[in-house]
Amino acid sequence: MIKTRITDKFGIKYPIISAPMGPFYTTKLTVAVSEAGGLGVLSHVTLRGKNPVKDFKEQLDYVIEHTDKPFGLNIRTARIQTDHKVLLRKIPQWRKENPKLREQLIYGVTSAGGPRIAGKMWKEKAPDMYHFHVGPALWLVDKIVESGCDGIVATGTEGGGHQSYEGITTLVLVQQVAQKYPEKLLVACGGFSSPEGVAAGLAMGADAIAMGTRFIASIQSEFHQNYKDLIPPATARDTMLTTGGFGPIRLLKNKYCLKHGKVMAKEDKISQERVYEMAEYLEDLHRYEIVYTEGDVDNGAIPVGQTCGLIDAIIDVDDIISGFTKKAEELLKKICSNIS
Numbered sequence: 001m002i003k004t005r006i007t008d009k010f011g012i013k014y015p016i017i018s019a020p021m022g023p024f025y026t027t028k029l030t031v032a033v034s035e036a037g038g039l040g041v042l043s044h045v046t047l048r049g050k051n052p053v054k055d056f057k058e059q060l061d062y063v064i065e066h067t068d069k070p071f072g073l074n075i076r077t078a079r080i081q082t083d084h085k086v087l088l089r090k091i092p093q094w095r096k097e098n099p100k101l102r103e104q105l106i107y108g109v110t111s112a113g114g115p116r117i118a119g120k121m122w123k124e125k126a127p128d129m130y131h132f133h134v135g136p137a138l139w140l141v142d143k144i145v146e147s148g149c150d151g152i153v154a155t156g157t158e159g160g161g162h163q164s165y166e167g168i169t170t171l172v173l174v175q176q177v178a179q180k181y182p183e184k185l186l187v188a189c190g191g192f193s194s195p196e197g198v199a200a201g202l203a204m205g206a207d208a209i210a211m212g213t214r215f216i217a218s219i220q221s222e223f224h225q226n227y228k229d230l231i232p233p234a235t236a237r238d239t240m241l242t243t244g245g246f247g248p249i250r251l252l253k254n255k256y257c258l259k260h261g262k263v264m265a266k267e268d269k270i271s272q273e274r275v276y277e278m279a280e281y282l283e284d285l286h287r288y289e290i291v292y293t294e295g296d297v298d299n300g301a302i303p304v305g306q307t308c309g310l311i312d313a314i315i316d317v318d319d320i321i322s323g324f325t326k327k328a329e330e331l332l333k334k335i336c337s338n339i340s
């Protein structure tokens, strides 16, 4: 058994976390991951036609109805993510009203914006919930630490979905954070989808490993089958960074992505945001909706990490959680046994 500060503090069996993947639902995936002994994480879903507050509450209710295990959630605190403040406020309130939710909802990870508003609200109103923030570069991790977060999700550029302009790899970033902030809880994320990756992440000093793409291609995830089916045949060269709603985003190179083109410069994105029309935002969102509802994987946006090159089958969540951890243990023991 591998024990880490996170398995101890979170009360989970294996040091594996499912990464949030909004705007898509990861509700059933959260249940499956937590039931398998990892930590499932609900995504910040922003598909249209739903009341975001009611929808989030329904997801929370679903999870606590279907598992008694701990789990977490993600809130994207970007300025254009206009529902984030109300959700940040509601979460402690819902936890207070429902003891089962308070017991199980132990992890809140913020991303895509700043950690401060969440940090302040949650420290005061939900001090027993661990607050982590996603950091893509050391200077940004410095700010996360200053804000008082309990931990960091160090996410490198090879990961799927939204990325920063920093372009730092997970390999470099995780070591930097582990060396500079050994007292902070650390999740390594971006580019992990194998037992070897889990072993490497732990060896670099992470307390847990978070995976996104690997969990999309799992039997239990609620991603459209057309989306899942694209991952096993994809190679590590089949993704690219283009421009998404919050900045760079790593997508599979499909018809939509190639037409959308290479990622635009930070300065251009900032000026674009100043005149960003609601219609453009909705057009962006539409690209995800058609993937979710119709499985249109040509005209829709397909966030996937470079790690798709390591994935060759759609497998059971249990094989990812317990299977990868056990194999990682063997690998680490083998390395130790080679030390004289």
Ligand SMILES: Cc1cc2nc3c(=O)[nH]c(=O)nc-3n(C[C@H](O)[C@H](O)[C@H](O)COP(=O)(O)O)c2cc1C
Pocket: 019, 020, 021, 022, 023, 024, 043, 044, 074, 076, 110, 111, 112, 134, 155, 158, 159, 160, 161, 162, 189, 190, 191, 192, 210, 211, 212, 213, 214, 302, 303, 304, 305, 306, 307
């Ligand atoms: C489909 C998809 C959607 C994502 N949406 C979010 C999100 O809403 N919030 C967030 O913090 N990260 C999001 N991410 C990033 C993941 O949380 C994680 O950093 C990434 O998947 C790690 O890389 P990997 O895919 O190589 O495991 C998304 C990633 C994917 C693949």
